Amino acid sequence: SQTIHQWPATLVQPVGSPLSLECTVEGTSNPNLYWYRQAAGRGLQLLFYSVGIGQISSEVPQNLSASRPQDRQFILSSKKLLLSDSGFYLCAWSLITDTQYFGPGTRLTVL
Amino acid sequence: AQSVTQLGSHVSVSEGALVLLRCNYSSSVPPYLFWYVQYPNQGLQLLLKYTSAATLVKGINGFEAEFKKSETSFHLTKPSAHMSDAAEYFCAVSEGGTSYGKLTFGQGTILTVHP
Numbered sequence: 001s002q003t004i005h006q007w008p009a010t011l012v013q014p015v016g017s018p019l020s021l022e023c024t025v026e027g028t029s030n031p032n033l034y035w036y037r038q039a040a041g042r043g044l045q046l047l048f049y050s051v052g053i054g055q056i057s058s059e060v061p062q063n064l065s066a067s068r069p070q071d072r073q074f075i076l077s078s079k080k081l082l083l084s085d086s087g088f089y090l091c092a093w094s095l096i097t098d099t100q101y102f103g104p105g106t107r108l109t110v111l
Numbered sequence: 112a113q114s115v116t117q118l119g120s121h122v123s124v125s126e127g128a129l130v131l132l133r134c135n136y137s138s139s140v141p142p143y144l145f146w147y148v149q150y151p152n153q154g155l156q157l158l159l160k161y162t163s164a165a166t167l168v169k170g171i172n173g174f175e176a177e178f179k180k181s182e183t184s185f186h187l188t189k190p191s192a193h194m195s196d197a198a199e200y201f202c203a204v205s206e207g208g209t210s211y212g213k214l215t216f217g218q219g220t221i222l223t224v225h226p
Contacts, residue, residue, distance in 0.1 A: 034213075042218075043218040044155075044201065044216040049213060088152075090154055092155075099145065100214055102147075102154035102156070104153060104154045105152070107152065
């Protein structure tokens with residue numbers, strides 16, 4: 001069966017510090033991968049998606065970037081965090097045109 | 112472009128009462144439709160999905176939803192609410208087969224269940 005992992009589970013970072021969130025998927029090959037952000041009262045916002053290694057599509061211009069160095073690894077990064085980057089970050093995977101399956105999420109607080 | 116509107120950001124019901132969460136969508140191609148549930152500080156869990164087969168879709172935990180093309184709706188129902196149903200529910204639409212599985216989510220509906 002497939003599983004998806006995210007870490008860390010929670011993170012508190014000062015403004016201006018760098019960020020690296022990791023997502024890994026087990027039990028499937030060549031999945032589509034997604035990063036979402038969930039801010040209070042704002043629903044889910046798709047940030048990035050990837051259909052293969054090294055292929056990243058950005059949905060919203062912002063202070064964040066994503067990379068996919070391996071087939072089942074998806075990383076969300078920032079060089080300098082802003083207060084507005086606080087939120088709940090969710091990674092998801094799917095096979096083409098099928099259901100998205102979500103990880104447990106990372107709660108990021110920027111102070 | 113596709114969009115989803117969930118009517119009612121908060122819904123409150125009594126335990127044992129009918130649950131009805133409303134979702135209307137807009138899509139330029141035949142859609143795939145999904146309902147997800149999210150418990151506090153957790154990821155989203157799939158409740159059910161519609162992918163152009165039967166219009167009445169049954170999901171987990173006793174939930175079901177009916178696809179009505181003429182009304183562009185995909186409302187979620189459960190005959191009898193349980194305390195454990197208290198959570199946030201998200202409706203989502205995908206332009207099935209044309210957009211690499213990208214989902215557009217509604218703003219969510221928080222369901223409260225009173226004893």
